[in-house]
Amino acid sequence: MHKDTEIDQESKQNISKSTDLQVIKYDLNDIEKLRVRQSNQYSDMKPVIRVGESTFGVTGDISFISGLPKAGKSTITRFMIATALMKEVPESCDTISIRSEYCKGRKVIYLDTEQNPSDTKKMINSILEISGLKQEPENLIVLNLRECNHSENMDYLKTLFHYYNDAYLWIIDGVTDFLPSANDETASNEIIRYLMKMSSQNDTCIVCLIHENGGGSNGKMRGHIGSESARKCQGAISIKYEEEKKVHSITSTFLRNSKRIDPIYWHFNEKGKPVSCSAEIIEKIEKLSEDKDLSKKYEYVQILDEVYKNIKGVGLQSDELKRQISIHAPKPKTSISKDGIRKRNDRLFEGITKSTLLRIEDEKRDGIEKKIYYYESPNPELKF
Missing domain, CATH: 1.10.10 (Arc Repressor Mutant, subunit A)
Known part of the structure; x- marks a missing residue:
């Protein structure tokens, strides 16, 4: 009789945890953890990366750089990384209007899924040259994941977030290489949610690079992950090479809490270094646009x-x-x-x-x- 009573009580508990045959996984204590109250204390999102006069990247959120292949996305990231390593940026240093706040010794991590390791090394040399550093600082972590498949990339990413949970800035060059396909809806939603969680949990800034659709897509990021990113991110900028004008440009496609970026134009000089366009060149560009x-x-x-x-x-x-x-x-x-x-x-x-x-x-x-x-x-x- 006692045993039957225990079974009845257990059945009642199971029934009480289900509604319309769906198991209720959380209790009110779990709900309370998600509740936002006026008295709650949260860390303010601090500006990490500015592009022109606008805030592009912040602590506790994710941002995206998009562009067609060879538009200049990797060049832009060099300046984001280099200025993060600089305590002061001299006025004479042309950063093509990109400035990251000083990392104060916290780790800056760059993941490259696309370039050959020798090209990744050249990028490090370029970062050091911009920042005026003679040798690679210990807090700059650069990894080349080109030979890894999407599953391995994801495993490495989770491992890195575990061991470098105090990192200041993350640049993920080739976010679609962490997915089976850029149009995989489930995997795309999962990685965006994961990156959002890591950015807020670790109070860090995460910037992802992604290709754009071709054929005059006006900065539309590739695949389902691009659409999901546009809905969830803090900011998104588009990098273009404008063949007719012979210049590269930076424009904002979306900034959540900042004004839109006036187009920023730059080009490679005779030495192959990226430099800002002069006022005279910009005037000609604007006339051509008109x-x-x-x-x-x-x-x-x-x-x-x-x-x-x-x-x-x-x-x-x-x-x-x-x-x-x-x-x-x-x-x-x-x-x-x-x-x-x-x-x-x-x-x-x-x-x-x-x-x-x-x-x-x-x-x-x-x-x-x-x-x-x-x-x-x-x-x-x-x-x-």
């Missing part, structure tokens, strides 16, 4: 004039507008694949719908609320 914007707007006007000239004030739904743009888009000057034409037309549609040339109205068509695009040509000879 001319390009005007040229693009002129192209949009030409297309829209053709699209709307026979419909006399009628608005178009999104799908029809996109189809008409593809019909009236200028023919490519060189041979291009069908996929290339499709991507070009997609970019035209996106640019045109984001321009100020169209007016958008919400209207009911076939009983459904839809966005309708209207156009009034700036060309006085064309009256729609």
Whole structure:
């Protein structure tokens, strides 16, 4: 009888821990640990890396540097690491507007998953040259993980966070190399959550490098991990090489608690060293950008004039507008694949719908609320 009573009590406990057949894993004490109260004490997130006049990296959070291959992402990280090792940065030291706060002897860790070890060594030499150090400091930890697979990389990362839990700054060059695939949703979510946890738990700043999608993606980071990163990070900057202008640029795609970065331009001098562009060069760059914007707007006007000239004030739904743009888009000057034409037309549609040339109205068509695009040509000879 006593044994039956014990079984009944155990059954009741199991039932009390479940709701709709789901086991309740946490009690109210666990919930209380997550509760944010006005009286709670938290460490303030302190600026670690500034780009221009804006704060890019902070303690207790993660940030991202994106760019196409060879855009200059690794060059940017050299200055982040070098200035973190410098107690004072002389005015004569051109850091292309990148400044990290002094690490005060705490460890600065750089993980390279992409370059050959000999290139990683060259990067160390470049960091020492920028920082004015004659020999590698003990608190600079550089590892090359190029020969490791994603699973090994992840194991090493967890080991490093365990042993170097007091590190000041982490640079992870090639964050997608810690995943089976950049589009692996589960693994992407897990590593972002893990890095967020490590940054706050260790009160450290973590900066990850990631490639961007090609084809005019406007700084969109690659894969599902890129999308997840954009939602969760403290800051994200995009590095580009602008072929037409023969310069590299830094722009912000997102900064959580700081103003956007005015474009920063730099180039490699005759000795192969990165240097800031002069005021004269920047003026020419900005003039070129204005001319390009005007040229693009002129192209949009030409297309829209053709699209709307026979419909006399009628608005178009999104799908029809996109189809008409593809019909009236200028023919490519060189041979291009069908996929290339499709991507070009997609970019035209996106640019045109984001321009100020169209007016958008919400209207009911076939009983459904839809966005309708209207156009009034700036060309006085064309009256729609």
